[in-house]
Amino acid sequence: MPGGLRPVVRLTALLARRAVLLAVLLATVFAAVELLPGDAATATAERGESAADLAQRRELLGLDRPLPSRFIDWMTGLPTGDLGTSAHGRPVAELLSGPFPNTLLLGGLALLLTLVASLALGCWAALKPGGRTDRTVSSTATGVLALPEFVVAVALVLVFALWTDLLPAVTLTDADGSPASWQMLVLPVLALAVPQIGWNIRIVHAALADEAKAPHVETAVLDGLPRHRVLTHHLLPGALPTIAAGIATSTGMLLGGAVVVETIFNYPGIGSVLAGAVTDRDSPVVAGVVAVTGTVIAGVLLLADLVRAWASGDRT
Known part of the structure; x- marks a missing residue:
């Protein structure tokens, strides 16, 4: 195979x-919603509807058809951006068009904070291996990564909203559905990022420690190069593939945790949409949320794979 075609094939x-x-994953979601008690017709029915009304609603929603047939029909529209219709008769793409950008903003800011903080603290600890700074950062990171997002969120609300009144505990929205001010993003972003910062500090620290054992790094140290130059020119380039994989993994964790954090802070994202869809047994909406978030996560994972290939020198 010609060398120029190899990267395209890969x-x-x-x-x-x-x-x-x-x-x-989408097929699993459809099946999981189907296994829940009741169906979309029953969950969205108004009080007093007769059995005939429910049967008519099931037929209207296509629930009288086999699950594989409904799933295949839904999948055929996915490449064109058609995510189907909700149990309430609204296009799923339209239903997600407002909340999903808000969730992307929240997750993107949390991912950026995770990247910056974990790199800074992990590198700081690695510059003084075995010292007090190294032990403090490592032990703190271990404790933080064990905390669920909702525990961090509640602690942040207690400290910064109830006790000190520095930041708002709930999110108010503008007319377009976005957060009314940047202050309302601070606590949700921190609640999402803190556990992932702890996780990625450990990854950065371990990657740099492994890379420090490489012969070319030991040679650079013996040559008397400053620590910061050894870090930036010898340690980080070799540790970059592992760090990129850790950050990419955090993307899925951040978007998954956003559902919980958005509920706590009344944030206008897809968390409330997903919760309502599960309550209504609304398979197209649940699958639509999974499809758009899964696409974002797949894109970030692909970017991480490209970074790892570039850092490893695999350009053929």
Whole structure:
């Protein structure tokens, strides 16, 4: 195979694997919602509706058809951006068009904070291996990564909203549905980022420690190069693939944790949409949320794979 085509083939194969995994995940979501007690017709029925009314509603929603048939029909519209219709008759794409950008903003800011903080603290600890700074950062990171997002969120509300009144505990929205001020983003972003910062500090620290054992790094140290130069020119380049994989993994954790954090802070994201869809047994909405978040996560994982290939020198 010509060398120029090899990267294209690898990228195509990687995209195909991601697409298959997403399709399997979506099928699992459809099946899981189907296994819940009741169905969308019953969950969205008004009080006093007769059995005939429910039967008519089931037929209108397509619930009288086999699950595989409904799933295949839903999947055929996915490439065109058609996410189906909710149990309330509203297009799912329209239903998600407002909340999902808010969730992306929240998750993106949390991911950026995670990247900056974990790199800074992990590198700071690695510059003084075995010292007090190293022990303090490592032990703190271990304790923080064990905290669920809702515990961090409640602690932040107590300290910064109830006790000190520095930041708002709930999110108010503008006319377009976005947060009314940047202050309302601070606590949700911190609640999401803190556990992932702890996780990624450990990854950065371990990657740098492993890279420090490499012969070229030991040679640089013996040559008397300053610590910061050894870090930036010898340690970080070799540790970059592992760090990129850790950050990419955090993307899924951040978007998953956003559902809980958005509920606590009344944030206008997809958390409330997903909760309502599960209550209504609304398979197209639940699958639509999974599809858009899964696509974002797959994109970040693909970017991480490209970074790892570049850092490893695999350009053929």
